[in-house]
Amino acid sequence: MSAATDAAVEAAETTIELRKAIGLALDEELARDERVIFYGEDVAVAGGVFAVTPGLSERHPDRVFDTPISEMAMAGAAFGAAITGLRPVVEIMFGDFLPLAMDSLLNQATKHWYISDGQGSVPLVIRSVVGGGGRFGAIHSQMPIAWFHGIPGLKIVAPSNPADARGLLKAAIRDDNPVLFFEHKRLYTLKGPVGDGEPVPLGSAAVAREGGDVTIVTAMKGVHDALAAADILAADGIGAEVIDVRTIRPLDWPTIERSVVKTNRLIVLEEGPLTGGWAGEVLALALERSLEHLDHGSRIATPNTPVPYSPPLEDDHFPGAERIAALIKERI
Amino acid sequence: MTLTSTPNVAVSDVELYRRMLVIRQFEDAIQRLFLDGEVYGTTHLYSGQEAVAVGVASCLRDGDRVAATYRGHGAALAVGVSVQGLMDEMLGRATGVCGGRAGSMNIVDLEHGLIGCFGIVGGSIAAATGVALAFQQRREPSVAVAFFGDGTSNQGYFHECLNLAQVRRLPLLFVCENNLYMEYTATDTITAGAILDRPRAMGIPAYQVDGNDVWAVQAATADALGRARNNEGPTFLEAMTYRLVGHSRSDPGAYRRPGELDAWTAKEPVRVTRAALLKRGVDETEITAVEASVTQELEEVIARALQAPWPDPATSPGEFANGARR
Numbered sequence: 019m020s021a022a023t024d025a026a027v028e029a030a031e032t033t034i035e036l037r038k039a040i041g042l043a044l045d046e047e048l049a050r051d052e053r054v055i056f057y058g059e060d061v062a063v064a065g066g067v068f069a070v071t072p073g074l075s076e077r078h079p080d081r082v083f084d085t086p087i088s089e090m091a092m093a094g095a096a097f098g099a100a101i102t103g104l105r106p107v108v109e110i111m112f113g114d115f116l117p118l119a120m121d122s123l124l125n126q127a128t129k130h131w132y133i134s135d136g137q138g139s140v141p142l143v144i145r146s147v148v149g150g151g152g153r154f155g156a157i158h159s160q161m162p163i164a165w166f167h168g169i170p171g172l173k174i175v176a177p178s179n180p181a182d183a184r185g186l187l188k189a190a191i192r193d194d195n196p197v198l199f200f201e202h203k204r205l206y207t208l209k210g211p212v213g214d215g216e217p218v219p220l221g222s223a224a225v226a227r228e229g230g231d232v233t234i235v236t237a238m239k240g241v242h243d244a245l246a247a248a249d250i251l252a253a254d255g256i257g258a259e260v261i262d263v264r265t266i267r268p269l270d271w272p273t274i275e276r277s278v279v280k281t282n283r284l285i286v287l288e289e290g291p292l293t294g295g296w297a298g299e300v301l302a303l304a305l306e307r308s309l310e311h312l313d314h315g316s317r318i319a320t321p322n323t324p325v326p327y328s329p330p331l332e333d334d335h336f337p338g339a340e341r342i343a344a345l346i347k348e349r350i
Numbered sequence: 351m352t353l354t355s356t357p358n359v360a361v362s363d364v365e366l367y368r369r370m371l372v373i374r375q376f377e378d379a380i381q382r383l384f385l386d387g388e389v390y391g392t393t394h395l396y397s398g399q400e401a402v403a404v405g406v407a408s409c410l411r412d413g414d415r416v417a418a419t420y421r422g423h424g425a426a427l428a429v430g431v432s433v434q435g436l437m438d439e440m441l442g443r444a445t446g447v448c449g450g451r452a453g454s455m456n457i458v459d460l461e462h463g464l465i466g467c468f469g470i471v472g473g474s475i476a477a478a479t480g481v482a483l484a485f486q487q488r489r490e491p492s493v494a495v496a497f498f499g500d501g502t503s504n505q506g507y508f509h510e511c512l513n514l515a516q517v518r519r520l521p522l523l524f525v526c527e528n529n530l531y532m533e534y535t536a537t538d539t540i541t542a543g544a545i546l547d548r549p550r551a552m553g554i555p556a557y558q559v560d561g562n563d564v565w566a567v568q569a570a571t572a573d574a575l576g577r578a579r580n581n582e583g584p585t586f587l588e589a590m591t592y593r594l595v596g597h598s599r600s601d602p603g604a605y606r607r608p609g610e611l612d613a614w615t616a617k618e619p620v621r622v623t624r625a626a627l628l629k630r631g632v633d634e635t636e637i638t639a640v641e642a643s644v645t646q647e648l649e650e651v652i653a654r655a656l657q658a659p660w661p662d663p664a665t666s667p668g669e670f671a672n673g674a675r676r
Contacts, residue, residue, distance in 0.1 A: 055487060081487065086517070091476060091510035098480020098494070101465055102415065104487060106480075125470050126477060131671040134458035134466075135449035139671030170669050194671045268670075 037070045037206040039180035039213075040145070043187040044071060044107065046215065048078045051105065054191060055081045057092065058109030058145075067111060068147060068206055093119035093144065097126040100142040105191055113148035113162040113200065120165070127196040128171035139194035143187070149202040149239060149289060150336055156324035159332075161290035163266055166198055167299070173197040173220050174266040178205065178241035181213025182224070182264055189217035202238040223270035225277070229257030232314075232350050233277040234342075235300055236287035237263050244287055246339030251346060257281075258346070266296050274300065275308050283314040283350045287342065292319035314350050318342060361408040364632060366564050367623045368640050369408075370400035372433060373424045374620050375648045377595075380423070380440055380454075384599060388656065389440050393454045396424030398562075398594035401619035402527050403428035405567025406495060409575055413492040415463045415481045417474035420455035421593075422467030425497050430462040437651050443658035450661040472507030474498050475524065479511040482520035482584075493578040495523045501532030503545045512586070516552045519583035523574045524549065526588045527561060533597045534605050549586035561589030562619040565626075594618060 034042070047054050056074065058066075062084040065072030075082040085092050089110055096106040110119050127140045150159040166172060175190055175197060177183040183201070190197040197220070226241050227248050234244040241262045248258035259277050263269060278284050284304050286297035297317040304315050318337055326332050337345070361369075377395040384393055396403070399421075407416070407428035418425035426436055431447055439446025440454055447459050457467045465481060468474045478496035485492045502508050503526065515522045526545060530537060549556040555577070559570045567589060574585035592614035596603045603611070615621075627637055 055483075086510070086513055088510035088514055090472075090506050091479060091514045094473065094476020094507060094511065095480035095483050095514065098417070098465065098477040098482070099484040099487070100480070101460070101477075102481045102484035102488075104484045121470055122473070122476055126466070126468065126473060129456070130458065130466065132667055132669075133448055133452040133456050134460070135451050136667035136671070137448075137458055137460045173670075 032212045033209045034180050034212040035206065036177075036180045036183050036201070036208045036210070037068055039184040040187055040201060041071050041074065042212070043184040045074060045077060047188055047191045048074065048081060052081070053103060053105045054107065055099065055104055056107045056109070057083050057085050059085055059087055059111050061109050066109070068203065070201075070206070071109070089115055089118035090121065093122035094126065096142045096144065097122050097130070097140060100127070100140045101130060101138050105141045107143045107145060107191060110144055110146045112158050113146040114157050114160050116144075116146055116162050117165070119144065123166070123172065123196060123198075124169055128169050131171060131195070140196050141194045143190045143197045143199050145187075145199045145201060147203045147206075148200045149204060150325045150332060151204045151239070153327060153329065153332060155327040159325040163200065164290055164295045167267060167296050171195060172267065175199045175220060175264070176237040176266055177201070177264060178226070178238050178262050179208065180210040182218055182262075184213050185216060185218030186220065186264060188215070189220050192217060193220060200238065204239050218264065220265045221268040221270055223264055223273040224262045225259065225273065226262045227258065227260040229259040229281070231257040231281055232283040232285060232346060233259045233261060233274070233281045234285045234287055234346070235261045235263060235274055237266060238289065240287045240289055243337070243339050243342055247342040247346065250339060250343035254347065256347065256350075269300070269303070271303055271307070274303075278304060278308050279311045282311055284312060285346055285349070286317050288317065288319040289336065290319060291322045292317060293322050295319050316349055318345055363627055363630060364636060364640060366404055366408060367627055367637070368644060369404045369428060370564065370620050370623060371641060371644045372647070373400045373403070373427050375644055376423060376427060376433065376437070379437075379648055379652055381595070383441070383652070389454070390442060391453060392599045393440075394421040394598050395593070395595045396421055398614065398618050399527055399529060399591045400424055401564040401623065402525065402561045402567055402589045402591055403497070405564040406523070406525055406571045408568055409571040410463070410495070411492070413463075413490065414495065415465050415478070415492065416495045416497070417465050417478040417481070418467040418497045419471075419474050419499065420467060420469045421499070422455070422457055426457050426459065426464055426467065429464050431457070431459045431464060433647065434651050434654060435459070437655040438658045441655045441658065442660070443655060444661040444665075445658045449665070472498065472502050472505035475502065475511045476507045478522060479515055479520065482515065482522040483518070485521050486518070491579050493521045493523055493575050495525060497525045497527060499532070500526060500528040500530065500537040500541075500545060502526070503548060504532075504541060509548070512549055512552055512554060512584070515584040516554050519581065521578035521581070522584040523571065523578060524584060524586040526586065527591055528588050529591050529593045531593075531597065531605070534601060536605070546586070546588050554584055554586050556586035556588065558588045558590060561591030562617055562622055564619060564623055592618070
């Protein structure tokens with residue numbers, strides 16, 4: 019085995035926090051491509067409110083900078099910069115603030131390619147921390163996927179582990195389209211292998227656990243909840259296969275379908291309100307494309323209320339592994 | 351005769367007039383074609399404001415980029431978008447500058463530096479801010495120009511982007527075309543203070559200019575572009591002008607104050623520029639020859655547009671880009 023391969027194996031076995039994996043991917047892409055710039059609120063001098071980007075502005079002083087609290091300007095400027103030869107990465111501090119940035123994303127960035135009849139592409143990434151479980155209350159805990167899921171031309175990335183976060187962010191930055199990159203605040207300190215640093219293609223799901231009796235399709239923190247639920251189900255002799263979709267749009271339907279063909283039972287686990295969520299889209303695809311293989315299909319999501327603050331209320335809002343396992347046992 | 355793709359400083363007075371006339375006649379034609387059912391949806395005509403776009407664009411260089419609004423035909427023609435391509439786009443034809451996928455409110459022509467005509471008020475400012483950011487990052491001596499209306503001064507994009515542009519000293523020219531009305535409502539009735547005081551509060555050099563005087567617009571623009579190219583940051587121009595037509599197709603302009611339309615018609619830019627040319631000693635036969643040629647050009651453009659092929663739905667660029675298609 020060569021020294022280079024040894025180093026690669028060693029790197030792959032090194033564990034790293036998810037937030038550090040994201041900082042690493044940004045660092046690597048900034049170093050690789052001078053068209054990449056990165057900006058946001060508190061990201062440069064302060065290194066990010068979740069300490070995702072410390073040191074980046076020292077290593078890339080001309081291309082990493084702090085902005086005012088101006089989400090409309092930040093997103094609009096990303097569009098203008100992207101069509102003028104840069105590959106901007108923007109941090110919107112909390113996903114809950116994304117509606118302020120949505121106009122440019124919806125009405126500029128994701129329209130340009132099509133309405134210009136293919137004159138130019140829009141390579142930009144908006145990163146944002148999302149999700150509940152942090153006692154942050156209703157307006158710092160939301161899952162914005164459903165708000166953006168219906169926008170043609172937008173890619174939505176939702177990693178569950180450090181290696182994927184690194185590889186997916188690199189792929190997002192190299193992609194020629196607008197990409198929303200979501201980071202779950204409860205996964206920032208999750209440790210895992212750092213990976214080989216190769217881009218993970220957008221639109222490729224991963225089988226996180228194999229099983230023959232039921233397929234659980236999920237993303238982000240849901241993957242960890244589903245894996246824990248699968249352990250519980252295994253004790254009852256139920257084999258759960260867990261699919262980590264990794265990107266919500268485009269969705270890797272073939273990987274889900276292969277699993278459904280095997281298990282005939284589909285559960286979609288979504289963090290986010292049940293009504294109008296992306297889980298419904300997965301079930302619709304299953305109905306349209308795999309009905310003959312389907313003995314069961316249903317969703318597990320969060321209630322149609324805001325995320326509450328108080329610990330017992332918030333803990334009840336999100337179905338943990340035990341409730342997920344119980345619901346699956348009931349349903350299949 | 352078509353508009354040059356590289357409008358430059360050496361534009362003659364007659365050529366400035368010709369460009370304004372092309373826009374006026376283009377808009378008159380769009381109005382007629384709309385009534386004939388050949389243009390769809392709605393249109394926001396630039397009639398009366400021609401001196402602003404033509405004056406600004408006459409100072410631009412290759413590499414500069416412009417963001418315009420849903421009232422964007424004037425800016426598009428002024429920066430050199432093909433008259434035929436724009437007309438074909440209005441009629442929804444495959445040969446349109448965006449293949450018929452954009453329509454009146456959303457024109458993009460990157461080849462001529464037009465990054466978009468934005469259907470959301472203030473969108474042009476945000477997009478131009480990003481263009482200027484890219485120019486600065488890439489150390490290109492180019493300038494981004496944002497056209498927008500008086501009503502935009504009450505939009506979030508306006509305040510956020512002026513601030514960002516000034517703190518980063520971006521090479522940007524803000525062109526506020528103040529035609530007195532935010533759609534159907536007199537802007538001064540819904541706006542606190544003076545528009546110019548807003549950029550000035552942020553330290554952005556800001557000037558009012560007679561937007562119907564193409565040479566005044568040109569002079570102010572040349573100064574502003576010089577500042578931007580010299581890394582001195584953004585400049586704000588408030589060009590006072592007036593649209594001679596309704597806000598959009600459905601607007602009869604009932605809100606105009608008594609006598610206002612007559613007063614502004616007397617000083618509308620095509621008329622004013624023509625009188626100025628005569629005063630500057632240009633032979634009237636030269637002017638009438640230009641007028642005849644523009645009229646003939648428009649007639650030919652319309653005739654070709656009406657015969658142009660419809661787009662084929664099978665030619666869609668698709669949901670996602672993978673490099674530039676053309």
